[in-house]
Amino acid sequence: MTAVKENSTIQENKQYALEQCPVTYVMEKIGGYWKPIILYHLSSGAKRYSEVKRAIPAITEKVLIQQLKQLQTDNLLIREAKPVVPPHVTYKLSQSGERLMPVIAAMATWAINEQESDLSKFEE
Amino acid sequence: MTAVKENSTIQENKQYALEQCPVTYVMEKIGGYWKPIILYHLSSGAKRYSEVKRAIPAITEKVLIQQLKQLQTDNLLIREAKPVVPPHVTYKLSQSGERLMPVIAAMATWAINEQESDLSKFEE
DNA sequence: ACAAGTACTTACCCTTTAGTATGTATTATG
DNA sequence: CATAATACATACTAAAGGGTAAGTACTTGT
Numbered sequence: 077m078t079a080v081k082e083n084s085t086i087q088e089n090k091q092y093a094l095e096q097c098p099v100t101y102v103m104e105k106i107g108g109y110w111k112p113i114i115l116y117h118l119s120s121g122a123k124r125y126s127e128v129k130r131a132i133p134a135i136t137e138k139v140l141i142q143q144l145k146q147l148q149t150d151n152l153l154i155r156e157a158k159p160v161v162p163p164h165v166t167y168k169l170s171q172s173g174e175r176l177m178p179v180i181a182a183m184a185t186w187a188i189n190e191q192e193s194d195l196s197k198f199e200e
Numbered sequence: 201m202t203a204v205k206e207n208s209t210i211q212e213n214k215q216y217a218l219e220q221c222p223v224t225y226v227m228e229k230i231g232g233y234w235k236p237i238i239l240y241h242l243s244s245g246a247k248r249y250s251e252v253k254r255a256i257p258a259i260t261e262k263v264l265i266q267q268l269k270q271l272q273t274d275n276l277l278i279r280e281a282k283p284v285v286p287p288h289v290t291y292k293l294s295q296s297g298e299r300l301m302p303v304i305a306a307m308a309t310w311a312i313n314e315q316e317s318d319l320s321k322f323e324e
Numbered sequence: 325a326c327a328a329g330t331a332c333t334t335a336c337c338c339t340t341t342a343g344t345a346t347g348t349a350t351t352a353t354g
Numbered sequence: 355c356a357t358a359a360t361a362c363a364t365a366c367t368a369a370a371g372g373g374t375a376a377g378t379a380c381t382t383g384t
């Protein structure tokens with residue numbers, strides 16, 4: 077498990093900024109490159125670990141499990157393990173994670189629009 | 201200017217994933233901790249460099265200017281400098297940046313709801 | 325006996341991002 | 355002549371995140 081240190085400026089930012097800036101709160105939970113991508117792929121329903129891996133081939137197993145754990149810790153998704161061999165583990169969105177879907181959906185919408193209008197580069 | 205290297209797995213991910221996963225496209229542009237926070241503070245209108253700094257006290261000047269430059273490069277905001285002394289520089293959202301506001305707004309909404317329901321931690 | 329499959333773990337290293345501290349140009353002001 | 359103010363730049367360091375490679379446990383299939 078990767079240790080989390082609590083002494084950077086970002087950490088200090090948490091203390092006061094959460095009341096000041098709601099976006100800061102979001103960045104604590106889904107900041108970073110992979111987390112929104114993982115959440116996006118779980119938006120269509122629960123997936124096994126290996127299914128998530130296949131959905132995002134570029135992610136390494138170490139980083140995937142690391143991000144999944146952090147998302148669990150932040151109560152954005154739920155891990156369910158069946159005690160069988162070979163292991164059967166699924167990940168699904170928690171209620172909190174489900175409530176994030178408007179954010180992910182807004183991202184997807186923006187991305188699709190931008191990629192279209194990427195032709196007209198010198199807007200404004 | 202911070203150089204950008206193009207050889208990580210994340211970079212490879214860009215090649216194919218942009219067509220597969222729209223969220224990846226978004227993460228290229230606003231991934232990281234500070235960018236959405238900066239965009240949030242510019243959503244209420246153009247601000248001078250020093251105003252942005254005051255709005256986000258925890259960010260260092262180096263990181264702020266670095267993120268502002270990257271956001272410019274990605275055409276999310278526009279820098280306007282008046283050739284006066286002392287300098288007068290404002291930053292504002294581009295049209296592309298404006299179109300991102302639904303994402304930022306969705307984040308803010310989620311954050312506010314979550315902080316309220318943070319009391320009931322063991323949901324589901 | 326051995327390979328395969330699942331869901332990981334561990335060790336090590338490299339890149340990116342962030343933080344600290346100091347410096348710069350220009351002009352107005354005391 | 356020194357100081358202040360703005361919007362940076364630069365050098366160095368530290369922390370976080372990400373990448374590579376290999377290993378583990380357990381059982382089923384060959």
